[in-house]
Amino acid sequence: MSDLAVGILGGAGRMGRALVRAVTEAKGCHVIGAVDAPGNPEFGKDLGVLAGIDPLGTVLTDDVRALFQKADVIIDFTIPRVTAANARIAAETGTAYVVGTTGLEPEQQAVIAEAGTRAVVVQAANFSLGVNLTIALTRRLAEVLDDSFDIEIVEMHHRHKVDAPSGTALALGRAAAEGRGVSLEHVADRGRDGITGARKRGHIGFGVLRGGNVAGDHTVIFAADDERIELSHKAGDRIIFARGAVHAALWTAGKPAGYYTMQDVLKL
Ligand code: NAD
Secondary structure (H helix, E strand, C coil), X not given: CCCEEEEEECCCCHHHHHHHHHHHHCCCEEEEEEECCCCCCCCCCEHHHHCCCCCXXXXXECCHHHHHHHCCEEEECCCHHHHHHHHHHHHHHCCEEEECXXXXXXXXXXXXXXXXXXXXXXXXXXXXXXXXXXXXXXXXXXXXXXXXXXXXXXXXXXXXXXXXXXXXXXXXXXXXXXXXCCCHHHHEECCCCCCCCCCCCCCEEEEEEECCCCCEEEEEEEEECCEEEEEEEEECCCHHHHHHHHHHHHHCCCCCCEEEEHHHHCXX
């Protein structure tokens, strides 16, 4: 199989730079280019230099269509509005598309699902192996334990994060709800403040912390009378998400069009 040409959207961002490093260190793929928002001060700079590694001889641009044309697979870690527009281009060009942007509105999410009818699309709120295992374990525990176990999900992220709860916390919540055979929308408690009344049986609660440079901590708590199970994952560096996204990008080669998640990629 030939070396996969990977294009990165959001190339000047925190994840974009980690992705340039992860693609460069992986076997079987190389960075074909990266794009960021029009007017970005980093335009024209070498992608390797931006990522803190040796120069790659390719510079940051704003020509997203050209990147879709020349890449075998695109990895998108940008912002929701831009991601929805990019998913439309993936559907038009049939380019494999790996998407990690979180905080999508339902109509933006629908565009991504729709792209999966015409291109290989892999989406995950969190691309790390450890988190995906934690999601699978959460689903399993929720299947086995009845609602005498209250489920609470606590997350902490760096001070720059703009959406809450994190996409990963919501994915953990969805897994817990699936395990219980309910819809998360019907049982989620997303913001408690003031006189909230007693906790409702069967609800799934979310707690959100922000501060420092925390890459991403998640804990799922199953609390019953007199016993408690806690599943915790702590990310030490965002490179783990980038490596997972590159793993997903390599996995897309030769796959039929479809909407996939990291649970499919890892066969969980
Ligand atoms: P960031 O703000 O550092 O990077 C986002 C980049 O997108 C910026 O450089 C911004 O200029 C760029 N951008 C904005 N408009 C653009 C456009 N029109 N075209 C191209 N680029 C554009 O944020 P980040 O920390 O890198 O996170 C990015 C997203 O990825 C967030 O939604 C975050 O929650 C998500 N994320 C997902 C995972 C995962 O595993 N799925 C892990 C970490 C972060």
